Amino acid sequence: MNVNKLIATLAAIVKLWLFFAGAAGLLGACSCFSDTLLAQGKLNVMTTTEDLASIGREVAGDRATIDFIARGYQDPHFVEAKPSFILKLQRADLLVIVGRELEIGWLPPLIQQSRNGKIQVGADGYLDASLHARILDIPQGQITRAMGDVHPLGNPHYWLDPENGKIIARDIADKLSQFRPADRAAFQQRLSDFTGRLDAAEKRWLAALAPYKGTKVVTYHQSYSNFADRFGLQVIGYVEPRPGIPPTPQHTLDVINEMKRQAVKLVLVEPYFDLKTPNAIARETGAQVLVMPPSVGGVKDVPDYFKLFDYDTTLLIDAIKKAGAGR
Amino acid sequence: MRTIAALAVTAGLALVPSTGLAQDTPQTLRQDIDQLRREFETLKQQYGDRLAALEAKLAATEATPAPGTPPAAPGTPLVAPPPGTTPAAAPQQPTAPVPPGAEGAGGPSGALPVYGGAASGSKIFNPDIAVIGDFLGAAGRNLANPDPALEMHESEAAFQAVVDPYARADFFISFGEEGVDLEEGFVTFTSLPGGLLTKVGKMRAAFGKVNTLHNHVLPWADRPLVTRNLVGGEDGISDAGISVARLIPNRWIFLEATGQVFRGDSDALFRSATRGDVSMVGHLRGYQDLTESSNIDLGFSVARGHNDDSVGNDQLVGHFTTQLYGIDATLRWRPLRRSIYRSFVGRSEIVWSRRGQSSGLQAANGYYVSGDYQFGRRWFAGARVDRSHRASDASLLDNGGSIMLTYWPSEFSQVRGQYRRTNYADGPSANELLFQIQFSIGAHGAHPF
Numbered sequence: 001m002n003v004n005k006l007i008a009t010l011a012a013i014v015k016l017w018l019f020f021a022g023a024a025g026l027l028g029a030c031s032c033f034s035d036t037l038l039a040q041g042k043l044n045v046m047t048t049t050e051d052l053a054s055i056g057r058e059v060a061g062d063r064a065t066i067d068f069i070a071r072g073y074q075d076p077h078f079v080e081a082k083p084s085f086i087l088k089l090q091r092a093d094l095l096v097i098v099g100r101e102l103e104i105g106w107l108p109p110l111i112q113q114s115r116n117g118k119i120q121v122g123a124d125g126y127l128d129a130s131l132h133a134r135i136l137d138i139p140q141g142q143i144t145r146a147m148g149d150v151h152p153l154g155n156p157h158y159w160l161d162p163e164n165g166k167i168i169a170r171d172i173a174d175k176l177s178q179f180r181p182a183d184r185a186a187f188q189q190r191l192s193d194f195t196g197r198l199d200a201a202e203k204r205w206l207a208a209l210a211p212y213k214g215t216k217v218v219t220y221h222q223s224y225s226n227f228a229d230r231f232g233l234q235v236i237g238y239v240e241p242r243p244g245i246p247p248t249p250q251h252t253l254d255v256i257n258e259m260k261r262q263a264v265k266l267v268l269v270e271p272y273f274d275l276k277t278p279n280a281i282a283r284e285t286g287a288q289v290l291v292m293p294p295s296v297g298g299v300k301d302v303p304d305y306f307k308l309f310d311y312d313t314t315l316l317i318d319a320i321k322k323a324g325a326g327r
Numbered sequence: 328m329r330t331i332a333a334l335a336v337t338a339g340l341a342l343v344p345s346t347g348l349a350q351d352t353p354q355t356l357r358q359d360i361d362q363l364r365r366e367f368e369t370l371k372q373q374y375g376d377r378l379a380a381l382e383a384k385l386a387a388t389e390a391t392p393a394p395g396t397p398p399a400a401p402g403t404p405l406v407a408p409p410p411g412t413t414p415a416a417a418p419q420q421p422t423a424p425v426p427p428g429a430e431g432a433g434g435p436s437g438a439l440p441v442y443g444g445a446a447s448g449s450k451i452f453n454p455d456i457a458v459i460g461d462f463l464g465a466a467g468r469n470l471a472n473p474d475p476a477l478e479m480h481e482s483e484a485a486f487q488a489v490v491d492p493y494a495r496a497d498f499f500i501s502f503g504e505e506g507v508d509l510e511e512g513f514v515t516f517t518s519l520p521g522g523l524l525t526k527v528g529k530m531r532a533a534f535g536k537v538n539t540l541h542n543h544v545l546p547w548a549d550r551p552l553v554t555r556n557l558v559g560g561e562d563g564i565s566d567a568g569i570s571v572a573r574l575i576p577n578r579w580i581f582l583e584a585t586g587q588v589f590r591g592d593s594d595a596l597f598r599s600a601t602r603g604d605v606s607m608v609g610h611l612r613g614y615q616d617l618t619e620s621s622n623i624d625l626g627f628s629v630a631r632g633h634n635d636d637s638v639g640n641d642q643l644v645g646h647f648t649t650q651l652y653g654i655d656a657t658l659r660w661r662p663l664r665r666s667i668y669r670s671f672v673g674r675s676e677i678v679w680s681r682r683g684q685s686s687g688l689q690a691a692n693g694y695y696v697s698g699d700y701q702f703g704r705r706w707f708a709g710a711r712v713d714r715s716h717r718a719s720d721a722s723l724l725d726n727g728g729s730i731m732l733t734y735w736p737s738e739f740s741q742v743r744g745q746y747r748r749t750n751y752a753d754g755p756s757a758n759e760l761l762f763q764i765q766f767s768i769g770a771h772g773a774h775p776f
Contacts, residue, residue: 071619073663074666122492149738272663
C-alpha cells in the first residue's frame with residue numbers, strides 16, 4: 001500500500017466515524033430530552049390488541065397512557081408490521097402481548113426494530129398476558145402443520161372468558177406496581193374494583209345464557225373455545241377445515257350434513273372473515289349466521305371489555321330465541 | 328431419625344408396665360427394650376428398601392425427575408427414608424427401560440439413561456429453525472441468460488434466536504444445488520443507547536427494497552432486470568460489514584437513516600483489492616400511513632465501492648469505482664376488515680449507476696414498476712415492467728415485462744407462474760414461462776412487509 005492510499009483509507013475511516021458520531025450526537029439530544037420527560041410522566045403502555053388495552057385501562061386508570069396495535073375488527077394473526085408501530089413501541093415502557101404465538105407473524109420484527117431495550121422479549125417491560133390464564137386446546141401428541149396453522153401452545157383466544165380477564169388484569173396490575181411501586185395501592189384498588197364489577201357482570205351473563213346451556217354452534221375459526229366453555233355452548237364444528245386453511249367444498253358439505261344431523265341452527269363468524277361460505281351453509285341448513293366480535297372494537301358497539309360480553313351474549317340469546325334453536 | 332427412635336423407645340417403655348408383670352426385673356426390661364429396638368431396626372430397613380424400590384420405579388416410568396418421597400401407605404408408621412435414598416429424590420437423569428430381549432442377552436440391565444430427552448434443558452435454548460425450499464422451472468427460449476429447465480434453485484435454512492439481553496442473531500444459509508453460501512449471518516444489538524440499531528456480520532445491504540429481500544418473499548419468480556444489470560445480480564449487494572440505523576425523531580413521519588460499511592466484495596458489482604477498498608451504503612427511508620388501510624414508503628439510497636475493472640492489471644487495480652443512486656417507492660393498500668382477502672402493493676425502483684472503467688465512465692440507469700393485487704385469500708395477480716442499461720456498457724439497453732399469478736395453498740407454501748418477455752439489446756428476444764414452488768418447514772417466520 002503506498003502512502004497516498006494509506007491517507008485515503010484513513011480519511012475514509014475518519015469521515016465514516018464523523019458521519020456516525022455526528023448523526024448520533026445531533027439526534028441523541030432530542031431523545032435524551034424525551035427520555036427525561038417519560039421518566040417523570042405517565043407510564044407508556046402498548047398492547048398488541050384492543051382487548052388487552054381495555055383491561056389495561058381498567059387497571060391503570062389515568063396513571064398510564066395505553067395504546068394498542070391490532071384493531072378489534074382485523075384478524076390478529078395477520079397484522080402488518082408497519083413502521084408506524086415501531087414508533088409507538090419505541091416510546092413504550094411496557095408491552096403487553098396476548099402470547100401463545102398469536103402475534104408470531106408480525107410482532108418479532110416490530111420489537112426488534114423498536115430499539116427499545118425495555119420491551120425486548122424477557123425484559124421487565126415485556127408482559128405475556130397468557131402466563132397465568134386458563135388455556136384450552138393445547139394439542140396433545142404429535143403436532144404437524146398438516147393440522148393447519150395450529151398453535152402448539154394452546155388457543156390464544158383465551159380473553160373470551162371473563163375469568164381469564166380477571167387474571168390478565170391481575171398480571172397487568174402487578175406489572176404496573178413493579179414499575180410504579182408508589183402507586184401499588186391505587187392499582188390494587190382499581191383491580192379489585194374491576195374484578196368486583198366483572199364478577200357481577202359475569203353472574204348476569206351466566207344467568208342470561210343458563211337456559212340455553214348446551215346450545216350447539218358451528219364457528220368459522222377456533223376463536224370461541226373459551227367463550228363456549230364458560231357460557232355452556234357446544235362447538236360441534238368449524239367452517240375452516242383446519243385452523244388458517246380456507247373452507248373447501250368437501251369440508252363445507254360435511255359441516256352441512258353434521259349440522260343437519262345434530263339440528264344446529266347457529267354459525268358464529270368473526271367480523272374479518274368472508275360470509276360467502278357461512279351464508280351457503282345457512283341456506284342449506286336453515287341456520288342463522290351471526291357476526292360475533294371476538295374482540296373489543298370488533299364492531300362499533302363494543303368499545304370495552306364489558307360491552308364485548310354484553311354484545312355477544314345478547315346477540316346469541318336473541319338469535320337462539322328467534323330460531324327456537326335451544327338445543 | 329433419632330427423635331423417632333427415642334419416641335418409639337419411650338412408647339415401648341410406657342407400654343411395658345401395662346403388659347409386663349410386677350415381678351419384671353430390670354434385666355428382662357432391658358431385654359424387652361433390645362428386642363423392640365431390633366424389631367424397629369428391621370422395620371426401618373424394610374420400609375427403606377421399599378421406598379428405594381418405589382423411587383427407582385418412578386424414575387424409570389417418568390422422563391421428568393422423580394418427585395420427592397412417595398407418601399406412606401395409610402396405617403403404616405411414619406418413617407423417614409434412610410439416608411442412602413436421599414440422592415434418589417434429587418433431580419436426576421431421566422431413564423428408560425432396556426428394550427425387551429436385550430436384557431440378559433449380553434445387553435445392559437436395569438434402567439438406561441435417556442440423553443437429549445424432550446425435557447433436556449439445552450433444547451430450550453436452540454434457535455428457531457426453518458427451511459424454505461424454492462423450486463424453479465423454466466420453459467421457452469432464452470439464449471442470452473438461460474436458466475435451467477428444472478432447478479432446486481435454493482434451499483434456505485434459517486436459524487434465529489436471542490443471544491443475550493442485548494442482542495439477537497440471525498443466520499440464513501442458502502444451499503444451491505451445488506454449493507453453500509452464507510446468505511446472511513449477523514448479530515443485531517437491539518438496545519444500544521441513542522436508539523442505534525446496529526448489525527454486524529454478513530448481510531444484504533439496505534440499498535432500495537429488492538436488494539434487502541430474500542428470494543422467498545419476492546413477489547416474482549425472478550429479480551428485475553435493473554437488479555441483474557446494475558445492482559449485483561441475484562445476490563445483490565451482500566457483504567460482510569457493519570450497519571447502523573437510527574430513527575430521526577420528527578412530528579410528521581417515520582424517518583430512518585441507515586449507514587453501512589462493507590468489506591467491498593459484492594459479486595461482480597464491487598471488488599476490493601486492498602483493505603482500504605471498503606464499500607459504503609447509505610439509505611434514508613420515509614414512511615407514512617395515509618389511512619388505516621394504506622401507506623406509502625419512500626427511500627433514497629446511495630452506494631459506492633471499487634469495481635472489478637482492470638483486475639489483473641497491477642497498475643490500475645482499485646483505481647475505478649462504481650457509484651449507485653436509487654429511489655424506491657412502495658404504495659400499499661390492505662383494508663383491515665378484509666385484510667386476509669384483498670390487498671395491493673405497487674412498487675418501483677429507479678437506479679442510476681456511474682461505473683468508472685479504463686474505457687471511460689459508463690453512466691447507466693434502469694427501473695422497474697410492479698403491481699400485485701390479491702383477489703382472494705389464496706390468489707394474487709401481478710405485472711412488472713423492466714428497463715435497464717448494462718452497467719459496463721451503457722449503450723446497451725434491455726427491456727421487458729412479466730405477468731404473474733400466485734396461489735397460496737396455505738401460509739407455508741406457494742405456487743407461482745410467470746410469463747416473462749425480455750428484449751435484449753444484443754440478442755434475440757426471449758419469451759419464457761417460469762414456474763415456481765416454494766415451501767417452508769419449521770418455525771413460523773414473520774410475514775414480510
